[in-house]
Amino acid sequence: MTQSIFPMIHVPDVRATVEWYVSVLGFTKTGENIECGEMNWARLRYGASEIMLNIEGRPSDAFRREVDLYLYASDADALYERLHERVDIVEPPHDTHYGMREFILRDCNRFWITFGQPMAN
The missing domain is CATH 3.10.180.10 (2,3-Dihydroxybiphenyl 1,2-Dioxygenase, domain 1)
Structure with missing residues (x-):
């Protein structure tokens, strides 16, 4: 049985985050959900790793x-x-x-x- 973990990160703007990860870091978008024109979830791949992005994250100016x-x-x-x-x-x-x-x-x-x-x- 194959087991994997895919972190889900809540972000303020899923579409903008996807665009950044794809254009800057070279991730590949492998899935998305769009409702009423808003991308509210996406899955990205980098090599053998995947992450998911979801709506309702808060902006932050924290150091970490x-x-x-x-x-x-x-x-x-x-x-x-x-x-x-x-x-x-x-x-x-x-x-x-x-x-x-x-x-x-x-x-x-x-x-x-x-x-x-x-x-x-």
Whole structure:
């Protein structure tokens, strides 16, 4: 039996969030629900990972939100070079004590997204 977990993040504007994730980060939209012209739910894929976005999230100017996303990257430094001028960087690429090369950015709703790559031993 295959088991998976797909986080659902509540955002103020599902359509705008989908557009940002697709155009900036390279996610693919795999599902949506539209009622009365409003996109109120969407599913996105990044590699083998999926997230869902749902309506009724609140805007925030907090330094850090309630949920972070952590995504594995095959080349964190190359991805950082591609993105760093287009996104709000929280932490540039750095090596961690737990063996990952990471950088952190904020999405359009100020949720943190960490891209991590296992460091060579």
